[in-house]
Amino acid sequence: MNGMPNESDKRMVPKDEIDSTSIEEDSSGGSLNGGNQVLKKGPWTSAEDAILIDYVKKHGEGNWNAVQKHTGLSRCGKSCRLRWANHLRPNLKKGAFTPEEEQLIIELHAKMGNKWARMAAHLPGRTDNEIKNYWNTRIKRRQRAGLPLYPPNINFQVSDENQQSKNVNEYSYSDKQPNELMQGSNFDIPDITFENFNANYGSLSYAPPFPDIAASNMLNQRIGSLHYPFTNPMSCVKRLRDSENLIADLHGTDSDGLPTYEHFLFKSSGKIKQTFGLGYPYDPAPCGESLTPLESAVPGSHALLNGTFSASSPIDGTVKLELPSLQYTETDGNSWLACSSTPLEAADTYIESPATPVSLQSECISPRNSGLLEALLHEAQTLGSAKKKPSDKSSSSTITPGNVAECSGVSISEKLDECNDPISPLGRSASSVFNEYTPPISGSSLDEFPHSMAPSSKYASQLR
């Protein structure tokens, strides 16, 4: 953003467009409209911009299809609308997002999910597209960094009216499309706040403790379908509840000192459950589908046992990954879930590259970025490296979904125990789970990655 030239100063203009002396003459990528006039596609020229601006000044916004008629502009109405909305309209704020804006985006995304336009309404001068692009790059960056999407101190506060009539166990989101629910009249955006976000700005501590990341990623991948489908808050809660049952099933109790999921996932209350259930029906594998704990861990009984996720066997008919509206795994920097990779990352691990190892090396902070995100990433890296140093034996530990491993000779369960996270939802249960369900593997680091287990080229490059 910062490094990019201002759109108005230096637009990307195809070569075949540069020499164009007339917009009417330019037919790059065009198509015929009803009047057999070639509608131009591709980047707008300054001349076109001027025409459009002039038109809007005279006629106002709207009726975009009339632009072509009135001005002779060889652009379809929609193209005019987008151009105006995203680039030409006044009060557009260009340039990098400020830390405050970044924070707000995170907060809004936690509330709304991928409702870019609605988010843009809260960010004066910003467009939905701009926010979307920002978010997508942020997602990618944080995925690679192994960081959770949301800061730990995100606080989900759901107003009472959001609880309404539904019991947390009653909701059904599998029979509704996301938009139906998101945009439905009954949908209320929960009050989500970043508790002490500003105060903690410089001391965010939600970064995954890196010595644990391998194990936790294995956890993701083993019992990890608990994580994978966490593409929406509701599913997350439900899955957490399922995982709670998992623990109970595996250990006969869910009360052996372990905090409830709500406890460490939400600072405020469990009210969130119902509301988000209405708002985020993206879960590809609704927990209500009565998967047994083991089935949850091994959807389709084949996805995880061999460590590979079969795209041909979507958990619930679709594996399309919706950007999560919430990542419940990161409410507490010390939480077990936070010490694991992000759900999205887990999902990515499954979907994008089943053999993807998870590197502990966080992406370096981009010098082109500044502000909140950088602070978060930097903090994560700092903490990660700090915690990684003392024992070092798990440094650079990587895992593959197909190989729940002993990293550097340390078993996963041991690593989990090392994690020794008192507030882990699984606590030692996690290691027990591993003991029960994970075969030993070898391999210890990304560098030592066997060729056959090498990450996809895409990820390999990203992990560099």
Place this chain on the structure above:
DNA sequence: AAGTATTACAACCGCCCGTAC
């Protein structure tokens, strides 16, 4: 230092949906 590969970002397009007529 130069060439190449990768990444980040901006911008556009296409599909879909809701609404108004």
Place this chain on the structure above:
DNA sequence: AGTACGGGCGGTTGTAATACT
């Protein structure tokens, strides 16, 4: 009911910047 239009969003592409060899 059908159509036109506006709007939302996911996906894709092109370019500049950066990293790597």
